[in-house]
Amino acid sequence: MARAKIALIGGGQIGGVLAQLCALRELGDVVLFDIVEGLPQGKCLDIAEASPVDGFDVCLKGTNDYKDIEGANVVIVTAGLPRKPGMSRDDLIEVNSKIMTSVAEGIKKYAPQSFVIIISNPLDAMVTLCQKVTGFPYERVIGQAGVLDSARFKAFIAWELGVSVKDVVAMTLGGHGDDMVPLVRYASVQGIPVMELLEQKYGSAAKAAEVMEAMVKRTRGAGGEVVALLKTGSAFYSPASSAIAMAESILKDQKRVLPSCVYLNGEFGVKGYFVGVPTVLGEKGVERILQFKLDATEQAMMDKSVNAVKELVSSMK
Ligand code: A3D
DSSP: HHHHHHHHESSSHHHHHHHHHHHHOOOOOOEEEEESSTTTHHHHHHHTTTTTTTTTTEEEESSSGGGGGGTEEEEOOOOSSSTTTOOGGGGGGHHHHHHHHHHHHHHHHHHTTOOOEOOOOSSHHHHHHHHHOOOOOGGGGGEOOOOHHHHHHHHHHHHHHTGGGGGGOOEEBOOOOTTTTSSSTOEEEETTHHHHHHHHSSSSSSHHHHHHHHHHHHTTTTHHHHHHHHSSSSHHHHHHHHHHHHHHHHHTTTTTEEEEEEESSSSSEEEEEEEEEEEEEETTEEEEEEEOOHHHHHHHHHHHHHHHHHHHHHOOO
C-alpha cells in the first residue's frame, strides 16, 4: 500500500517540527513548501539524514513549487507571520490574509482532494478564508487551536495537582483568542472533578476557585507567555504536536475526539462561523461535532468568544 502524502505549507519554526514529527511517527511522505529558496530543502535534508539514527522510512522533499504537493492526502498550513511581543494574533490579519489567499489557491489547484489543517493566525479568520478560497467541503477544512489550548490547560492542572498529564481530561471551546472558554466544570482527573481535588488540597472552595481562576487565566494567555519569553516568534513545538494529533486521527481513521476549529451550522447556537468545538476526526475529516449543554455562565463565555470571532472575520472583508 502506498504511503500517505503530507504537504506542509510554510517551512518555518512550526513547519520544521511538523516535518520531523511526521517522519519520526512514519505518518507518510512529507513535502515541505516555502517561498524562501533553500529553507525547506535544507530542513528536509537535515531531517532525512537523521533517518538512519531514528530508523524511519519516509521520503522528505523540500520545495518552492506548489506542483510538488500534488496528490497530498493532508495539508497542514503554517505559512504566515508569527506574533512578536506586544502583538495580538489579530494584528497579523492583513499580511496573513494575503499569504493565506495564495496558499489556498495552490492547495485548490494541486491537492483538491486533501484535508486541510490550518495553524496560521489569526486562526479562526484564516480557516474561514482558506475554506472560502478553496471551496472545499466544510468537513475538509479545519483549524488547530483547541488541541493546543486544551493541552496547555491540562498541563497546568497536572502540574498543580501533581498527577500525570495522561490522566487529566480538560478542554477549551471557542475562538483562539483571549476569550477562549476553558471548561472548568468538565475538567477531571480520570473522571474525578478537578475542583473537588483542589478543594481537598487547599481546604476551601474559595481557595480552589482562586487557583482554578489563575489556571484559566494562564491558559488564555499561554501563547503570549511563550512569545514574551522567546521575543522573536511564538510557540512552535506544541502547535506542531497538536496538529499532528489531528492529522494522525484523520489518516489512521482513529475517530479521536479533538477540539477543532470547524464550521458550525447551528451547533452551540452558532451559525455560519468557524469556531472551536469538540469534533470526531476520522477518514472523512470532521465526521461529527459533539454537542452538549453549556450552563449559563459557559454559554455567556462562548457567546463572548464567538462575538470576537465574528468581529475578526468581518474585519477581513
Ligand atoms: P515562521 O517561523 O515565521 O514560519 C512561517 C513561514 O511561512 C516562513 O518560513 C515563511 O517564509 C513562510 N511563508 C511566508 N509567506 C509564505 C507564502 N506565501 N507561502 C508559503 N510560505 C510562506 O512562523 P511559525 O512557524 O512560528 O508560525 C507560523 C504561523 O502559525 C504564524 O501565523 C503563527 O502566528 C501561527 N501559530 C499558530 C498557533 C496556533 O495554535 C493556532 C500557535 C503558534 C503559532
